[in-house]
Amino acid sequence: MINYYCVNGKIVKAENAKLKVTDLGLIRGYGIFDFLKVEKGIPLFIEPHMERFQNSAKEMELELSYSVEDLKNMVMKLIVKNDFKKGGMKIILTGGYSDDGYLPSKNTNLVILLSTFKVPTKKVYQEGIKLILHKHFREISTVKTTNYIVPIRLAKAIKAAKAKDVLYHWDGKVSESSRSNFFIVKKDNTIVTSTNFVLHGITRKRTLALAKAHYKIIEKDIALRELKNAKExxxxxxxxxxxxxxxxxxxxxxxxxxxxxxxxxxxxxxxxGKDYIKEWKNNKCSF
Ligand SMILES: Cc1ncc(COP(=O)(O)O)c(C=O)c1O
Incomplete structure (x- = not known):
């Protein structure tokens, strides 16, 4: 049970966690967020997530007066207050209460939420998923904005195709899926992932760092036709x-x-992920 959220640095009861309807996030859809997994009460890979959040704020010209350490402390306080062991943490920054209903306020709104979420079942990993191609690229791709209008609008088409998600392509090249990064494995086991028009996913970064000990890695545009020769x-x-x-x-x-x-x-x-938890518990976490 999640009883508390954090609004602008203050922990408040969930039923009192509110923003005014004039927030730019609602009026113009102007906002950013980040999301991480909590396991055993530990926010996994919180440092890179908070660094990306800071970078998203900077790129979107949104005021964020907190350091990575401040953000980390706020998140930990909320986790402890809720005695939250397992689920997701979402941190959101919006344009606040704009003077002219258009430009972001200096006083942006910062909200931290905890929630439970579903992970794919074992069967999904055993069977794999289908994606549908959609001609699109995320304009400000390095920023984790709150804008997911394209894939949400495609939800019915995805379901009708018995697919699980979408794969964006543009100019003959594939970039990423709606909420994940895309990789192919070539016949010689080389792993290739797209570089342009993609979010710099924390899992993408971890994958590249872990995989390089075992496989050749190439970061480059993936042409649509390369899908035909991919092994995986x-x-x-x-x-x-x-x-x-x-x-x-x-x-x-x-x-x-x-x-x-x-x-x-x-x-x-x-x-x-398990090693991160161990290191955190030993207080030696280097991430
Ligand atoms: C557009 C997009 N690409 C990639 C990702 C994967 O990022 P991460 O590995 O940090 O979860 C996400 C996550 O929501 C996303 O929204």
């Missing part, structure tokens, strides 16, 4: 780890079954 494909995100992609539209990736490399990457990510 997978997406990465905080909630999914590495999840195999077995079809894009009606085209099968490789033999249409989840591959060994995707499973290996997912194992490496899971292990690193």
């Amino acid at each position: 494909a997978f997406v990465t995100s905080t909630t999914k780890g590495a999840l195999p992609v077995v079809a894009v539209d009606d085209f099968k990736i490789g033999n249409g079954k989840p591959g060994k490399v995707s499973a290996h990457i997912n194992e490496l990510l899971q292990k690193q």
Whole structure:
């Protein structure tokens, strides 16, 4: 049970956690956020998440007067206050109460929420997922904005295609999925991931760092036609780890079954999560 949230640095009862309806996040959809997983009361990889959050604020010209350490302390306070052991933490920064209903206020609004969320079942990892292609690129791709209008609008089409999500492409190149980064595995086990028009996912970064001990890694644009020769494909995100992609539209990736490399990457990510918890407990966390 989540009884408290944090609004502008103050912990308040969930029922009293409110912003006014004139907030620029509502009026113009101007806001950023970040999201991480909490396990055993520990916010996993909080430092890179808070660094990305700070960077998103900077790129969007949103005032954020807190350091990474301040943000970390606020998040920890909220976790402890709720005695929260497992779920997700979302930190949101909006344009605040704008003077002219258009430009962000100097007093942006900062909200921290805790929630439970569903992770894909074991069966989904065993079977892999299908994505549908959609011609689009996220304009301010390095920023985790609150704008998800394109994939939300496509939800019915995704379901009708018996797919789980979308794969954006533009100018013959694929970039990312709605809430995850995209990778292909070539026949020689080289792992390739897109660089342009993508969010710098924390799981993407972890994947590249972990995988380089085992595989050749290439960060470059992925041409649509490269999907046809890929042995495997997978997406990465905080909630999914590495999840195999077995079809894009009606085209099968490789033999249409989840591959060994995707499973290996997912194992490496899971292990690193467990190691992070251990290090945190020993107070030696270096992330
Ligand atoms: C557009 C987009 N790309 C990639 C990701 C994956 O990022 P992360 O690994 O930090 O969860 C997300 C996460 O929500 C996202 O929204």
